[in-house]
Amino acid sequence: MSDTEVISMPSTLESRRHQLNPVLTEQEIKRLHRFGNVRQYARGVRILEAGHTCFGMIVTLQGTITICKYDGLGNSEFIIEHGPGEFTAEVSQLSGRPSLVNATAKDDVEVLEVSAENLRALVIAEAELGERIVRALILRRVGLLESEGGGLVLVAPPGNACLFHLRSFLSSNGYPYRILDPKDDEQARALCDYYQPGPDDWPLVVCPDGAVKKNPSHAEVGYCIGLLPVIEDKLWDVVVVGAGPAGLATSVYAGSEGLSVLALEQRAFGGQAAASARIENYLGFPTGISGGALAGRAFVQAQKFGVEVAIPAPATRLLCDSWPLRVEIDGGQVVRAKTVVLASGARYKRPGLDNIGEFEGRGIYFWASPIEAKLCKSEEVVLVGGGNSAGQAAVFLSGYASKVHMVIRGDGLKATMSTYLIDRIKATPNIELHTHTEIVALEGNDDGLARVTFRCKDTGETDSCDVCRLFLFIGADPNTAWLADCGVEVDAQGFIRTGFDAIKDQCRAKMTLADAPQRAPLETSVPGVFAIGDVRSGSTKRVAAGVGEGAAVVSQIHAFLAKLPLTTP
Ligand SMILES: Cc1cc2nc3c(=O)[nH]c(=O)nc-3n(C[C@H](O)[C@H](O)[C@H](O)COP(=O)(O)OP(=O)(O)OC[C@H]3O[C@@H](n4cnc5c(N)ncnc54)[C@H](O)[C@@H]3O)c2cc1C
Numbered sequence: 377m378s379d380t381e382v383i384s385m386p387s388t389l390e391s392r393r394h395q396l397n398p399v400l401t402e403q404e405i406k407r408l409h410r411f412g413n414v415r416q417y418a419r420g421v422r423i424l425e426a427g428h429t430c431f432g433m434i435v436t437l438q439g440t441i442t443i444c445k446y447d448g449l450g451n452s453e454f455i456i457e458h459g460p461g462e463f464t465a466e467v468s469q470l471s472g473r474p475s476l477v478n479a480t481a482k483d484d485v486e487v488l489e490v491s492a493e494n495l496r497a498l499v500i501a502e503a504e505l506g507e508r509i510v511r512a513l514i515l516r517r518v519g520l521l522e523s524e525g526g527g528l529v530l531v532a533p534p535g536n537a538c539l540f541h542l543r544s545f546l547s548s549n550g551y552p553y554r555i556l557d558p559k560d561d562e563q564a565r566a567l568c569d570y571y572q573p574g575p576d577d578w579p580l581v582v583c584p585d586g587a588v589k590k591n592p593s594h595a596e597v598g599y600c601i602g603l604l605p606v607i608e609d610k611l612w613d614v615v616v617v618g619a620g621p622a623g624l625a626t627s628v629y630a631g632s633e634g635l636s637v638l639a640l641e642q643r644a645f646g647g648q649a650a651a652s653a654r655i656e657n658y659l660g661f662p663t664g665i666s667g668g669a670l671a672g673r674a675f676v677q678a679q680k681f682g683v684e685v686a687i688p689a690p691a692t693r694l695l696c697d698s699w700p701l702r703v704e705i706d707g708g709q710v711v712r713a714k715t716v717v718l719a720s721g722a723r724y725k726r727p728g729l730d731n732i733g734e735f736e737g738r739g740i741y742f743w744a745s746p747i748e749a750k751l752c753k754s755e756e757v758v759l760v761g762g763g764n765s766a767g768q769a770a771v772f773l774s775g776y777a778s779k780v781h782m783v784i785r786g787d788g789l790k791a792t793m794s795t796y797l798i799d800r801i802k803a804t805p806n807i808e809l810h811t812h813t814e815i816v817a818l819e820g821n822d823d824g825l826a827r828v829t830f831r832c833k834d835t836g837e838t839d840s841c842d843v844c845r846l847f848l849f850i851g852a853d854p855n856t857a858w859l860a861d862c863g864v865e866v867d868a869q870g871f872i873r874t875g876f877d878a879i880k881d882q883c884r885a886k887m888t889l890a891d892a893p894q895r896a897p898l899e900t901s902v903p904g905v906f907a908i909g910d911v912r913s914g915s916t917k918r919v920a921a922g923v924g925e926g927a928a929v930v931s932q933i934h935a936f937l938a939k940l941p942l943t944t945p
Pocket of ligand 1: 619622638641642647648649650652655658719723743744764765766856911916918
């Protein structure tokens with residue numbers, strides 16, 4: 377490491393400087409040569425351009441490369457210099473996504489350029505070195521996220537609902553951005569003078585390559601930051617629908633076993649689990665781990681094994697009337713697959729209040745991550761639900777809010793919540809439990825939610841609470857509506873039936889079991905289509921169970937593929 381001063385190294389990463397910028401030994405560099413090509417760049421040449429250059433990794437062999445954060449408004453900020461033995465790359469490069477930084481030759485340099493494909497091959501072939509490289513890539517992304525450096529610039533007045541949804545989309549997908557309020561920021565004002573945004577044009581989004589978009593869809597943003605790639609038109613071994621814990625597990629195991637895997641995710645990797653501030657019952661994490669951190673690791677792991685993850689890519693139809701299977705994605709693209717894994721989980725239930733949609737993102741939340749918690753600082757909040765996820769969120773929010781009103785319809789938590797959580801709630805003075813109670817009305821103003829009215833089911837008496845944050849943890853419905861016309865059997869609640877359960881009706885019609893259709897335990901009524909995790913009928917609605925099924929389904933996929941006629945491409 378050159379002894380130039382490292383600027384804007386977030387304090388939490390300071391202690392991990394050696395992991396953030398490991399220096400490779402000569403032996404290690406010798407071993408890397410088979411993965412790359414040597415190139416020279418003259419002094420002053422721009423080697424990487426933020427928002428443009430897609431590459432894998434660049435190892436400095438001679439000379440010095442200057443690395444700067446850069447955003448589409450032209451703001452550049454020095455990060456570090458990479459001398460001999462140091463490398464340039466961060467998480468995006470595992471899947472060859474556009475660079476988030478500019479890299480310039482400070483003097484005449486010689487580098488080893490490694491493509492994204494070879495970077496993945498390298499971190500797998502070189503276990504110990506690979507671990508150091510992947511850790512550095514993750515820490516650099518953390519550094520960019522914590523310092524709000526590079527990435528996207530979002531311009532809008534505070535409280536704009538589209539701004540809230542976009543920042544939530546970016547945060548949930550671990551992509552850096554910063555927000556400018558035109559009232560306070562000169563650059564933002566100049567941008568507004570030029571683009572003249574109307575009331576529906578917020579936020580203005582400035583992409584790293586300088587392109588400016590007016591209130592773009594999440595798919596447009598996904599394209600401009602490389603989260604939503606151009607999906608190759610080929611016959612995939614496995615198409616996974618849903619990148620929650622179950623879908624990510626299938627992606628990691630299938631990718632690591634050499635299958636070609638495309639994972640389609642409609643919103644953000646991690647699914648419901650990512651909404652949990654602290655998962656304490658997942659094996660191997662005695663002090664607990666946030667759902668976001670667990671999902672982030674799995675997302676990077678999947679990319680390390682060459683899985684193509686597309687976000688946002690909502691699957692809108694499954695076509696299984698002929699070979700191969702096909703999945704239609706929002707926007708009309710159709711992808712072909714030998715096998716499909718349905719891991720679309722469940723979506724949050726909403727109480728039957730007419731105006732609830734008005735306040736989603738403007739006071740109503742279905743999860744409690746650090747972002748939402750910070751919004752509750754020293755305020756009273758209302759939280760509805762009596763299950764584990766509600767309990768966790770109440771305890772978490774009580775660390776920020778002045779008071780948490782916990783509302784349940786039943787007479788207590790015993791039947792629905794784990795004991796450790798009930799004890800923790802009892803021990804938390806600023807959590808008040810309202811039993812036999814339900815929410816009956818919501819009121820608000822331009823800023824969003826302002827009052828919640830609840831009613832005691834026994835007496836019918838109502839009471840109102842002036843709060844602007846309401847958290848809903850009232851269960852989830854399966855995400856299977858998009859499967860309506862493809863013949864995949866579901867149970868009465870809409871969860872997907874698998875194994876014998878999926879075909880038992882057909883079997884009943886058969887005289888002998890011998891000629892009854894056979895299905896693998898996680899296979900649905902449609903051959904080659906599997907279902908795992910929360911969306912599966914009868915599954916245990918837990919992270920570990922989803923991950924377990926996500927791993928287990930891969931051997932069933934291999935068995936299915938092995939049965940395919942040899943002529944299959
Ligand atoms: C707040 C909260 C706290 C929790 N805490 C715990 C805990 O402490 N311990 C524990 O074990 N469990 C916990 N759970 C439950 C756990 O999160 C779920 O069991 C687990 O996430 C299920 O994983 P999954 O992958 O099957 O489904 P999900 O997590 O629901 O993921 C499904 C994914 O599919 C995507 N998707 C849906 N439809 C489509 C489509 N058509 N196209 C593309 N993508 C689609 C969704 O966006 C989502 O990302 C908690 C749940 C919540 C909500």
